[in-house]
Amino acid sequence: MYEESMVMKKSWIWLxxxxxxxxxxxxxxxxxxxxxxxxxxxxxxxAQDGExxxxxxxxxxxxxxxxxxxxxxxxGGGSAQKPFWALKAEGETIFAAIRKATFESSRRLFLSHNExxxxxxxVAQKGILPVIDFLIRDAEPRLSQWLLVTPDQxxxxxxxxxxxxxxxxxxxxLQMQNYFATSKVRAVSLHEFAAQLLEKxxxxxxxxxxxxxTDGEKGxxxxxxxxxxxxxxxxxxxxxxxxxxxxxxxxxxxGIIVLDLPETGGKVGIEISGATAKISAAVKERPLKxxxxxxxxxxxxxxxxxxxxxxPEKISFQEKLTEEAINSEVEAALxxxxxxxxxxxxxGAYLHRHHPKEWKGLQHEWERHFxxxxxxxxxxxxxxxxxxxxxxAVPFRE
Numbered sequence: 001m002y003e004e005s006m007v008m009k010k011s012w013i014w015l016x017x018x019x020x021x022x023x024x025x026x027x028x029x030x031x032x033x034x035x036x037x038x039x040x041x042x043x044x045x046x047a048q049d050g051e052x053x054x055x056x057x058x059x060x061x062x063x064x065x066x067x068x069x070x071x072x073x074x075x076g077g078g079s080a081q082k083p084f085w086a087l088k089a090e091g092e093t094i095f096a097a098i099r100k101a102t103f104e105s106s107r108r109l110f111l112s113h114n115e116x117x118x119x120x121x122x123v124a125q126k127g128i129l130p131v132i133d134f135l136i137r138d139a140e141p142r143l144s145q146w147l148l149v150t151p152d153q154x155x156x157x158x159x160x161x162x163x164x165x166x167x168x169x170x171x172x173x174l175q176m177q178n179y180f181a182t183s184k185v186r187a188v189s190l191h192e193f194a195a196q197l198l199e200k201x202x203x204x205x206x207x208x209x210x211x212x213x214t215d216g217e218k219g220x221x222x223x224x225x226x227x228x229x230x231x232x233x234x235x236x237x238x239x240x241x242x243x244x245x246x247x248x249x250x251x252x253x254x255g256i257i258v259l260d261l262p263e264t265g266g267k268v269g270i271e272i273s274g275a276t277a278k279i280s281a282a283v284k285e286r287p288l289k290x291x292x293x294x295x296x297x298x299x300x301x302x303x304x305x306x307x308x309x310x311x312p313e314k315i316s317f318q319e320k321l322t323e324e325a326i327n328s329e330v331e332a333a334l335x336x337x338x339x340x341x342x343x344x345x346x347x348g349a350y351l352h353r354h355h356p357k358e359w360k361g362l363q364h365e366w367e368r369h370f371x372x373x374x375x376x377x378x379x380x381x382x383x384x385x386x387x388x389x390x391x392x393a394v395p396f397r398e
Contacts, residue, residue, distance in 0.1 A: 037107040038062075040084065041169030043154030044131055045120040047090045053123070055097040056155030057109060058169050059085045083166040086159050094134040111140040115173040117147050117190070118154040118209065124226065124233035129197075132231065136194050143191035146176040149226040149233065152211045160211060160218050168220075172209065175222060179207075180253030183246050183272065184239040185222045197231065201348030201366045203340075204228040205245065208236065227342050235340045237333065244333030247294050247326055247379075248345045250277035256301060259321045266305030270298045270322050270383070279350050283358040287374055290347060294326055294379045300386040310386045322381035330377045341367045347375075 041058035061083055087105060091097030098109055117135065119128055135141045150157050162171030176187040185207050196204045208224040225237040225245070237245065246252045257270040274297040282289040300318070303309055309318065337344050348366050351359045362369050 035107055036110040037087075037105050038110050039114045040167050041116045041118065041158045041172070042111075042114055043118045043120075043156075043158045044094070044123050045154050046122050046126075052090050052092050053094055053097055054088060054090050054155065055094060055101075056158050057087045057089070057098075057101060058158045058167070059087055059105070059109075060167060061085055082161075084168065086155065088155060094131055095138070111138070112142060114141055114145050114169075116169045116176070117145055118157050118172075119147065119149050119206075120154045121149060121151045121233065123154075124149050124206075124228070127231045128228075129231040132190070132194055132197070135190055141190070143189065143194070145190050146173055147188050147190055147193055147206050148172070148176075148209045149206050150209050150211075157209060157211060157220065160220050163219070172220065176207070181255065183252045183255035184243050186225055186242060186246060186249075186251065199346070199349050200363070201343050201352075201370075202346045203234070203337075203342035203344045205237070205344055227337070227340055227344060229340070229342050234342055235336075237336050237344075240329055241333040241336045244329035244331070245337075245344055247275065247330050248277055248279075248292055248333065250275070252296075257298070257322055257325050259318065259325060261305065261321075264305050264307065266303060266307075268300065268304075268309065268318060268321075269302040270318065270381075271301035273297050273299055273384070279347070281351060281355060283351070283355045287372055288358075288362070288369065289374045289376065290350075291376045291378060292330065294330070294377070296322065296326065296379065296381040298322065298381060298383050300383055315383050315386075319381045319383055322383075323379040326379040326381070327377045330379075334375055338371045338373075341371055343367075343370045347373065 037057075038060045039057045040060050043056035043058075045054045045056070046052070047054045061081055063081070087101055089097045089101035089104070091100050098111075101109055117131070119131060123131070135145075136143065158168060160168060162168045165171035165174065175185075179185040179187045186205055188204070188206050193204055193206065196202055204227075206226045206228065207222055208226050209220055209222055212219050212221045223239060225242045227234050227237060243252065243255070252272060252275040255272045257272065259268045259270060261268060276295050278293045280291045280293070282291070300309070300315075309315070333344075343366065347370065348359075348363070351362065
């Protein structure tokens with residue numbers, strides 16, 4: 001009886017799963033997808049009147065991506081088409097522009113698969129709170145989509161074809177995900193930006209993307225970092241200062257530090273394998289002092305000279321040079337942030353959390369205190385590996 005009962009239970013479970021599978025598969029039915037215009041990228045510019053928004057939607061053409069016969073990789077009748085359509089619409093608000101786009105699109109715009117939002121510099125200077133408000137208020141846009149600023153027309157950026165990816169927005173999104181390859185770009189999602197807006201003192205940052213031209217062909221490059229005070233663009237950090245910011249935030253995941261070797265005229269490439277950062281404060285001292293401790297683990301990745309550089313003394317010397325390079329990058333970030341009066345490091349938030357009593361006397365004039373803040377940097381670099389060879393691959397001199 002027990003075995004018969006177990007068999008009956010299993011039969012009912014399999015029957016229920018079979019029936020449920022019929023219902024759940026319906027939401028991905030081909031006919032339903034054919035009623036949607038899947039947006040992969042959004043570009044936001046000011047209209048010619050300087051008041052309204054001109055919004056560009058990068059819409060995926062499924063037939064052009066898969067090929068006219070539905071096969072992956074293109075081919076057939078759809079191969080002559082671009083795999084995307086750049087649809088432009090104007091509106092007093094972002095939502096109004098989306099609704100207006102329906103006059104030109106036979107399908108309803110679907111924002112759940114959008115990957116990047118590119119914001120023109122002029123829009124950023126006026127303030128992007130209206131953009132952020134719509135993106136986090138509406139149910140469709142994902143909080144994981146990436147935010148970028150451009151000095152060019154955002155709509156034009158979305159029409160620059162990627163050399164490796166069929167959909168340009170997908171290529172930009174992959175660059176954001178792989179920022180750790182250099183640690184000179186700080187990728188920021190919609191969720192991160194919106195959460196940072198709630199902080200009273202911490203300034204936001206967003207990566208900058210620009211159009212470049214090489215041998216007559218246009219492409220895109222990530223460079224610099226846009227700094228926001230509240231929701232308005234305040235200025236920029238260069239790439240050196242951007243990695244300085246990442247050191248302090250503990251967000252350096254990889255990249256190369258190129259060291260100039262004195263007297264030899266050579267260079268060494270130190271590969272970053274891991275890094276941590278810790279902030280502490282001497283709140284009783286005046287002026288207020290903060291200490292940023294950075295610990296780096298690295299690998300000797302390359303060198304341009306014949307001399308042997310793997311002796312303990314020479315490794316120690318390279319570690320010292322690496323520490324000086326880290327200090328220089330953090331100092332660059334501090335200088336540029338102070339000039340903008342923008343606490344991009346979250347120092348105010350740190351004091352609020354860890355030293356609330358002292359914070360009360362600082363919070364109302366934090367921008368002034370931040371500009372005068374004394375920050376000590378203590379970097380510790382450790383070269384753990386020297387690669388697969390201990391000595392140069394050519395005859396060398398000590």
